[in-house]
Amino acid sequence: MHDTPPAKPRPMIDATNRGFWDAARAGTLTVQRCDDCGHSHYPGSPVCPNCLSSRQSWAPVSGRGELLSWVRFHRAYWDGFREEVPYNVILVGLEEGPMMISNLLGAEPESLQVGEALEVVFEAVDDTLTLPKFRPAGAA
Amino acid sequence: MTPAFHRLKDRIAVVGVGNTAYGNFPHTDDYGLGAEAFRRAVEDCGLDKNQVDGLGVCRLPYYARMGEILGLNPRWTVQFPAHGRMSAMAIIEAAAALEAGLCDYAALIYANIGRSRRVNYGGEESPGVWDPYGYTSPGAAHALMFQRHMALYGTTTRQLAEVSVAIRHHACLNPDAVMKQPITIEDHEAARPITAPLRLLDYCLINDGAVCLILTTKERARDLRKRPVMISGIGAREAYTNASLPNFDRNFWYDEVRDVADQAYGMAGVGPGDVDALMCYDNFSPTVLFSLEGLGFCKQGESGGFVEGGTLRLGGRLPTNTDGGHLSNSYMQGWALNVEAVRQIRGECGARQVPDAQVVQFAATTPCSRSIIYTPG
Ligand SMILES: [Zn+2]
Numbered sequence: 001m002h003d004t005p006p007a008k009p010r011p012m013i014d015a016t017n018r019g020f021w022d023a024a025r026a027g028t029l030t031v032q033r034c035d036d037c038g039h040s041h042y043p044g045s046p047v048c049p050n051c052l053s054s055r056q057s058w059a060p061v062s063g064r065g066e067l068l069s070w071v072r073f074h075r076a077y078w079d080g081f082r083e084e085v086p087y088n089v090i091l092v093g094l095e096e097g098p099m100m101i102s103n104l105l106g107a108e109p110e111s112l113q114v115g116e117a118l119e120v121v122f123e124a125v126d127d128t129l130t131l132p133k134f135r136p137a138g139a140a
Numbered sequence: 141m142t143p144a145f146h147r148l149k150d151r152i153a154v155v156g157v158g159n160t161a162y163g164n165f166p167h168t169d170d171y172g173l174g175a176e177a178f179r180r181a182v183e184d185c186g187l188d189k190n191q192v193d194g195l196g197v198c199r200l201p202y203y204a205r206m207g208e209i210l211g212l213n214p215r216w217t218v219q220f221p222a223h224g225r226m227s228a229m230a231i232i233e234a235a236a237a238l239e240a241g242l243c244d245y246a247a248l249i250y251a252n253i254g255r256s257r258r259v260n261y262g263g264e265e266s267p268g269v270w271d272p273y274g275y276t277s278p279g280a281a282h283a284l285m286f287q288r289h290m291a292l293y294g295t296t297t298r299q300l301a302e303v304s305v306a307i308r309h310h311a312c313l314n315p316d317a318v319m320k321q322p323i324t325i326e327d328h329e330a331a332r333p334i335t336a337p338l339r340l341l342d343y344c345l346i347n348d349g350a351v352c353l354i355l356t357t358k359e360r361a362r363d364l365r366k367r368p369v370m371i372s373g374i375g376a377r378e379a380y381t382n383a384s385l386p387n388f389d390r391n392f393w394y395d396e397v398r399d400v401a402d403q404a405y406g407m408a409g410v411g412p413g414d415v416d417a418l419m420c421y422d423n424f425s426p427t428v429l430f431s432l433e434g435l436g437f438c439k440q441g442e443s444g445g446f447v448e449g450g451t452l453r454l455g456g457r458l459p460t461n462t463d464g465g466h467l468s469n470s471y472m473q474g475w476a477l478n479v480e481a482v483r484q485i486r487g488e489c490g491a492r493q494v495p496d497a498q499v500v501q502f503a504a505t506t507p508c509s510r511s512i513i514y515t516p517g
Contacts, residue, residue: 007265043269043384067442068390069291071283072336073274077263081274086336089275091284091388099385101270114291131272 008080016044019058025130029120031098033059042098056128063120064137065092068099070109091136092118106135145374146407148252152235153361153368155517156185156354156512157479162318162470163255165348170200170251171209173350174373178210178249181352184363187245192354196220196230196245198250199473206249216243224278224423226250227474228502228510232374234355250277250475251350259346279343280422281387283335289392289426290337292441295336298498299444301328303425304467306343311464313454313492318347319468342380344466351475353482361517369485372499373408373513375400396509397434404501405436408513412436415513416497418458419477421504422465428452431505454492462492478502481514 013021020042023030031040034048035055044082047054068091076082090104104112112125124130158180159175174197181188194216197203203219216237220226227250234246259265262277270276289295305325311317323341332337361368377396379389389396405411412435420431429443437458438446452460461471463480470476481500483489494500503511 007275009267011269011272012267049380049381069284069288071275071280071338072289072333073280074333074336077260077276078271078274084274086333087274089270089273089280091385093390094400099390101275101385103273114288127450129272 005083006079016046019069020044023058023060024132025128027122027130028060029063029132031061031094031096032056040096040098042100061094063095065094065100065118065134067109067112067114067116067118068093069114070104072109077099081127086096092133100132101132104135105133106139112136142214142401143407148235148239148371148374149407150370150372150515150517151358152238152355152371153358154353154355154371154482154514155349155361155364155366155368156181156187156352157482158182158184158352159316159472159476159479160350162316162347162349162472165253170253170350171206173253173348173353174200174206175209175250177251177350177352178247181247181354184366185354187354191254192245192247194234194235194237194246196246196248198222198226198230198248198475200249214243216246224421224473225504225506225508225510227478228427228512229376229508231353231355231371231478231512232376232510235371235374238355238357244356246355248353248355249350250352252471252473253348254471254477255347268386269336277335278387279338279424280335281385282426283338284388285392286426288390289335289429295429295444297329298325299448300342300425300429301325302447302450303422303428303452305421306447306450306456306467307461307465309453310462311468311494314464314469317464317469318345319464327367338424338426339465344423345468345471346406347471349470349472351472351479353478358517362456367486368517369482370515370517371512372515373404373406373410373511375403375407375511376509378508380446380507387507389507392430392433393505393509394434394440397431397503397505398436400503400509400511401435404511404513408499408515410499410513414499415458415501417462417494417500418460419481419500419502420460420465421474421477421506422461422467425467427505428460431503434461434505434509435501435511437504454494459494462489462494474502474504478512481512485514485516
């Protein structure tokens, strides 16, 4: 019998962000959009940072963005990532404005330029969790 | 029109400073270290400790326990969270309280036992939104920013090395400093990567120690042991818009630090060209580059070239972190840098003294950016 590899950290799902993770599991990338003023933001917030409205929805976005920056972790801060160092983490600027941290799939960031176009791709961790990740646009 | 806060110009003095040794002290705790720094600061200014009627504590668990240990029952107390950006925030709060008469003598005490308690600054100790992607730690945020700075402006890691090398040089001149082996640009380039492009020598130390500053009004300062060091300029601006991506700003806090610089220079009536020494919050080496740009020592994107050739070393154009900073002296989260600013103005720095230091600036480029300009009283 194999030892179970140490678990990776999972998102802390609460009333505010549940819609994001439900949509991700269904293969849709969303950001929180204010029903009153249209302001888009991520991560979710209990009220709109622009107008303080409580009426907000998880709205689908294009899934397109640009590579703003990246970092390669040579240190494992969690045992669950120990096997993967040195792994990449990217910062994506979504077309709709908000920024997201993610991982780059299908290429290494050293081979890309800051500003290069990316698109979302969904990685199912298990039945209950899917993580939005990104790859170079048009790589499919 | 002159902003109202400019009325604080040269009103409040730092009159006493003290620090413990820096290192690994599992035999004591944060209160013990804080008490020692307080005792030294009291001795430094010659005040009867019972005259201290204002207490600010940072990274200490419980202000009242600190008061109990020091035998103080002040009429002004503030507890600041254990965040690196608090030092100048606390000094400015104390200055405002003193000017308002909420206290007459304020002691600010900071203690850190991160080394002996093996603090990690990432992972399970500080859960965040981005953990599922393996993203954590303030160092990684600065790696993201520096990577972007390289891409936008052509800044190089050899230029970044100039920061660590100059600051280590100063630590070698400071008997209190933790790191006293000189390093070269090649050492920096060969150091172990942690969150590439950042390497070990881009990271601050983690060590135990404590720092205390005692402040009072200009009038009361005259009766104390040493020549007062005046707070001549202050500036402040927060950047909370992307606080869920901690310690990161897409534009390197340039706009916020420009604002801070305008406030502080405008109040003190000086400019970057008048600054004899800079005490620059150096949690990670790129922060120094971002600070130099925001403060106006060079244009945005030009800090890499600016620091080349020893600009930040004693004898260079802008001696920076003359005590060895967080990178090589001690991780006192800005507090020791403010003490060093006071000592430079007093001329107490021995081998690392900047000749005739008249204007010394502290600056912290963080989500709560601050600057303080110190001059002789
Ligand atoms: Zn709104």
